[in-house]
Amino acid sequence: MSPKNTSNETSRAPAPLKVGFVSLGCPKNLVDSEVMMGLLAQAGAELTPSADKADVIVVNTCSFIASAQQESVDTVLEMARHKASGQAKRLVVAGCLVERFRNEIQKNIPEVDAVVGTGELAKILGAAGLAGVPAEANGPFTILNSRPEGNHRRQHGRFDRDSWDGAIAELPNYLYDDDTPRVLATPRYSAYIKIAEGCDHPCSFCIIPQLRGLFRSRRFESVIAEAERLAKSGVREITLIGQDTTCYGEDLGLKNGLALLLEKLAGIEDLRWIRFLYAYPNKITGRLLETIASHDKVCSYIDVPLQHASPTVLKRMKRGGGADLFLRSIERMRRVIPDVTLRTSFIVGFPGETEKEFEELCDFVREAEFDWMGTFAYSDQEGAGAFDLANKLSGHEIEGRRKELMSIQKKIGRVRKKSLVGREFDLLLMGSSDETALLLEGRTAMHAPEIDGKVFVNNCPEGIDPREGEFYRCRIVEAHDYDLVAEIV
């Protein structure tokens, strides 16, 4: 007699909820997605890369500038169509767009079932429809410290968003910790660590402080514990991120917080490269430069978004500084760290930008000779100080200036890259090239993940079997406008 089969349809465990994620915007947003994915996975959900197979689709949005908002809305609408035609039962919108347009999203896109702001990451569980989630999973997340500058600016309205449709009164104050679950969306050998969130600076073109809240740092020990865990799991490259990493620790009463953090991280044996994004110009201290210069594992790479070089534009941007001051600071960076790679970004066409002010910027770019440079066309943001400024430039004018500035940098970049031919560098191999299967591709310490150009590898000595995620010594053999070609030596 065969044993009696006691199982039946109804006694089987229910299939796990399948959740698909689309993460837009910057690496800071990506870390938020990784935290939400970690919380969902811990609660029993299964993550799927396919929107067609997902029961729940989450779009983590960006609201940095108008084009990013448009991309976010387009993606939400595309996922709403998936929901209408596929198996998805719920559509969740998360991130910066929610902080900016909370009510409008829900009013105008009825397919959206729930929204999750940047300070409410644990609410993803309820938003995805997971049952049995304890109430405390949604917070509270207590931020005890803040910088005096932040408190002062708050009193003077820097963080006000009363006029935004549906913005909740409470500013986002969430910060993840080393014991918060995270599912990495980056290759296994590289990870971001968010060391701080929010921003206290008064830049008049920017609404990130209203979207992300007051500047707040993660605990020093929490960052180290997370880095150690990541290193144990195979991560070799850590990129520390925050709106302004150079303020790290000020709210905790730490002096030279970022330098101390880099020193400690450099002691983690399994890590090979450590870098940070982004630096605020007047926060780059001698101590920070010396720390970069004296630790091989800390990449000689500084990304300092300067936004402009004309002192009058910078004053209207509420940032301060100017070409002369920046050139002196760059000279100091190059003196202390002779092989430093410098990246910056500029906003072109800020309200009232005259021909003369734009020329000051062009002259500065010619003189500073950055390795990498990004340009943004000024984009009007309701709620930003610059929104009310007079003398706005036309889109046509702004685009013309943006292209002119890029063409200046293109020539500089070409010369700087040509000077690398024949030199040797360590290369992190990332696998077959996306552009042709005949080549491999990788990055050197001069290339931050997903931001700068690439290094194509066209030759490798016999007997070496190049493997993704491993480091190789390489020699640069060709230089193009953005990318390099190298051979493994």
Ligand code: SF4
């Ligand atoms: S430093 Fe300025 S531009 Fe950068 S996030 Fe803060 S306010 Fe925005």
